[in-house]
Amino acid sequence: MFDLAIIGAGPAGMSAALTAADHGLTVVVIDEQQRAGGQIFRQPPEAFTGSVLHPTAGYGWATELIRRFEEDPRLTTEFGWSAIGVLHDDAEPGDLCVAINHPEHGTRVIGARRLLIATGAYDLPVAFPGWTLPGVMTAGGVQTLVKAQRIAPVGDVVLAGAHPLLLLVADLLVRDGVPVREVAFAQSIPTPTDMLRALGAVPGHLRMLAETGAIVARLVRKGVRVSPRTIVTAAHGTEHVSGIELARVDRQWRVTGAPREVAASHLVLGYGFSASTELARQIGCELAFDSPRGGWVVEHDERLRTSVPGVFVAGEPTGVAGADRSCAEGALAGLGIAADLGRPVPSAKFAEAERGIRKATRFSTVVQRMFEPVREALGDLATRETTICRCELVTRGAIDDFLESSPFVSNVNAVKLSCRTGMGPCQGRYCESGVGTVLASARDQPIGLGGRFSAHLPIKPVPVGDLRGLDSAAEQSASDGTGPLRP
Ligand SMILES: Cc1cc2nc3c(=O)[nH]c(=O)nc-3n(C[C@H](O)[C@H](O)[C@H](O)COP(=O)(O)OP(=O)(O)OC[C@H]3O[C@@H](n4cnc5c(N)ncnc54)[C@H](O)[C@@H]3O)c2cc1C
Known part of the structure; x- marks a missing residue:
C-alpha cells in the first residue's frame, strides 16, 4: 500500500511526486506513456539513439524537473500502464485501489491511501464534413508522432484551428521539410485593444512570446500562408484527404463567404484542448463546465481536494492552463496530501506554492480568454x-x-x-x-x-479477458480481510 498514487507523469504529476516524497510519503506514479514528461515534454523512447529533450521555449525548468524525477530512487514508477478505474475498499473507506492495465501484462490493482489525478488534457475534437477521412489529424497527435516517434506526414499539409499550438506544429513540420501550404486561424488579427488586454501575460513570458513571433516570421519566410478569420468547413477526398475547404468567418466564427479549396493530403486541426476528466468522472468527483478552461473541469477546494474523500486533482483536469500552472498545482497538491496524511508542512511552503499558482494564472487567464473556442x-x-x-x-x-x-x-x-x-x-x-x-x-x-457523459470502469478500452485481473485482486483483498472492492 502506497501513501500516494499519482496518475500522470506530466509537469503536475512529476512536481507532486517529488514534493510528496520530500515530505516522507511513499509514492507510485502511473503513466501510459513510456517515459516522463507528459504531453508538452514528451520524450522519444529510450531505445531511440541520440534523443535529446528540447523543452518548449519558455519552460527552462522542465529539463531539471524531468531529470530529478527520473533519477529519484524514492519514487516507484509504472510506465506503459493505463489507469482504467478506481475501486473503493469498504473496510478501509480512506483507501483506494487503482486498477491499471498494460497491453502485454494485463490488469492489476495498486493500493494507495490518497490518489492524485494529474491526467492532463487532449485535443478538442471538432466535427465537420470529412473530419473522419484518413489524413485528418489533430495538432497534438501530429506533434506526438513527430516528438515521440519521429514520424511526419508525407505530402502537402494545411493546419486549421484557433490555438497557438498550430504555430508550434507548423514550425515543427516545416523544419522537418514537410510542405506546409497554409495555417488558417478562426480568430482575427489582434486589435490594439486586444493587445492591451493581453499585456498582463507579458511579464515572465517575454521569451515565449518572442519565440512565437519568430515562428510566425519563419513560416512566412518559408512561403507558408497564415490566414486569420478563416475556418475549415470540409475535407474532401475518397480514400484519403485530397482537398481542404476553407472559408472566411466573422468575429463569431460564422461563415461569411463562399469557400475556397486548397489541395493537400493532410489536415491538422488545433482548436484547443479538453480537460481529461474521465477518471475523475468514474470515481464520482463533481465537475463544472468552464468553456475557456477546457470544458468540463474537476471541482476542488483551495488544497486541490476533490469532492471524493482521499482524491486530489492537479494540472489540466482543473482547467487547461499551461505547464507552469500544472507544475505549480502539482507542488501544492504534494504538500496538501502530505499534510492530509499527518506530515508536518510549514505554512510558508503552502504560501510559496500558492504564489506560484497565482503567477501562472496571470498568464493562463489571458491565453484562455484569447483562444477560447466559439x-x-x-x-x-x-x-x-x-x-x-x-x-x-x-x-x-x-x-x-x-x-x-x-x-x-x-x-x-x-x-x-x-x-x-x-x-x-x-x-x-x-x-x-x-x-x-x-x-x-x-x-x-x-x-x-x-450535462456531461458519465464514465465507468474501464475508462479506456481493454480486452475483456484482462478484467479477470480485477476479480483476483478483489478475491485477494477479501481473503486479506480488507473487505470487498467496489467501483
Ligand atoms: C497532445 C498535446 C500536446 C501538447 N503540446 C503542447 C506544447 O507543445 N506546448 C504547450 O505549451 N502545451 C502543450 N500542450 C498543453 C499541455 O498539455 C500542458 O501545458 C501541460 O503538458 C500540462 O501538464 P499536465 O501535467 O497537467 O498534463 P500532461 O502533460 O498532459 O500529463 C498528463 C499525463 O497523464 C497521462 N495519463 C492520462 N490519462 C492516463 C491514464 N488513464 N492512465 C495513465 N496515464 C494517463 C498522460 O499520458 C500524460 O503523460 C499539449 C497538450 C496535448 C494534449
Missing part, C-alpha cells in the same frame, strides 16, 4: 450527414431527429442512451463536445446545462 459556431460546422460519434457512426441528422421527436430531452446522457453517442471505445472523448453543442443549439440553452 463552441456554438464549431457545432454548426456539422451538417445532417456529418458523423458526430465516430465509434458508433451516429450522424448529426440522427441526433437532430431524436431531439425533435423527444422535446423533453435536455441532457447529453439521454441522447447517449437513445442514440448510442459516446457508447463506443472512446467513451465520448471524441463526441461529447459535439453532442453538447448540438443539444444546446436545439434547446437554445447553454452548453453546460446539457
Whole structure:
C-alpha cells in the first residue's frame, strides 16, 4: 500500500511526486506513456539513439524537473500502464485501489491511501464534413508522432484551428521539410485593444512570446500562408484527404463567404484542448463546465481536494492552463496530501506554492480568454450527414431527429442512451463536445446545462479477458480481510 498514487507523469504529476516524497510519503506514479514528461515534454523512447529533450521555449525548468524525477530512487514508477478505474475498499473507506492495465501484462490493482489525478488534457475534437477521412489529424497527435516517434506526414499539409499550438506544429513540420501550404486561424488579427488586454501575460513570458513571433516570421519566410478569420468547413477526398475547404468567418466564427479549396493530403486541426476528466468522472468527483478552461473541469477546494474523500486533482483536469500552472498545482497538491496524511508542512511552503499558482494564472487567464473556442459556431460546422460519434457512426441528422421527436430531452446522457453517442471505445472523448453543442443549439440553452457523459470502469478500452485481473485482486483483498472492492 502506497501513501500516494499519482496518475500522470506530466509537469503536475512529476512536481507532486517529488514534493510528496520530500515530505516522507511513499509514492507510485502511473503513466501510459513510456517515459516522463507528459504531453508538452514528451520524450522519444529510450531505445531511440541520440534523443535529446528540447523543452518548449519558455519552460527552462522542465529539463531539471524531468531529470530529478527520473533519477529519484524514492519514487516507484509504472510506465506503459493505463489507469482504467478506481475501486473503493469498504473496510478501509480512506483507501483506494487503482486498477491499471498494460497491453502485454494485463490488469492489476495498486493500493494507495490518497490518489492524485494529474491526467492532463487532449485535443478538442471538432466535427465537420470529412473530419473522419484518413489524413485528418489533430495538432497534438501530429506533434506526438513527430516528438515521440519521429514520424511526419508525407505530402502537402494545411493546419486549421484557433490555438497557438498550430504555430508550434507548423514550425515543427516545416523544419522537418514537410510542405506546409497554409495555417488558417478562426480568430482575427489582434486589435490594439486586444493587445492591451493581453499585456498582463507579458511579464515572465517575454521569451515565449518572442519565440512565437519568430515562428510566425519563419513560416512566412518559408512561403507558408497564415490566414486569420478563416475556418475549415470540409475535407474532401475518397480514400484519403485530397482537398481542404476553407472559408472566411466573422468575429463569431460564422461563415461569411463562399469557400475556397486548397489541395493537400493532410489536415491538422488545433482548436484547443479538453480537460481529461474521465477518471475523475468514474470515481464520482463533481465537475463544472468552464468553456475557456477546457470544458468540463474537476471541482476542488483551495488544497486541490476533490469532492471524493482521499482524491486530489492537479494540472489540466482543473482547467487547461499551461505547464507552469500544472507544475505549480502539482507542488501544492504534494504538500496538501502530505499534510492530509499527518506530515508536518510549514505554512510558508503552502504560501510559496500558492504564489506560484497565482503567477501562472496571470498568464493562463489571458491565453484562455484569447483562444477560447466559439463552441456554438464549431457545432454548426456539422451538417445532417456529418458523423458526430465516430465509434458508433451516429450522424448529426440522427441526433437532430431524436431531439425533435423527444422535446423533453435536455441532457447529453439521454441522447447517449437513445442514440448510442459516446457508447463506443472512446467513451465520448471524441463526441461529447459535439453532442453538447448540438443539444444546446436545439434547446437554445447553454452548453453546460446539457450535462456531461458519465464514465465507468474501464475508462479506456481493454480486452475483456484482462478484467479477470480485477476479480483476483478483489478475491485477494477479501481473503486479506480488507473487505470487498467496489467501483
Ligand atoms: C497532445 C498535446 C500536446 C501538447 N503540446 C503542447 C506544447 O507543445 N506546448 C504547450 O505549451 N502545451 C502543450 N500542450 C498543453 C499541455 O498539455 C500542458 O501545458 C501541460 O503538458 C500540462 O501538464 P499536465 O501535467 O497537467 O498534463 P500532461 O502533460 O498532459 O500529463 C498528463 C499525463 O497523464 C497521462 N495519463 C492520462 N490519462 C492516463 C491514464 N488513464 N492512465 C495513465 N496515464 C494517463 C498522460 O499520458 C500524460 O503523460 C499539449 C497538450 C496535448 C494534449
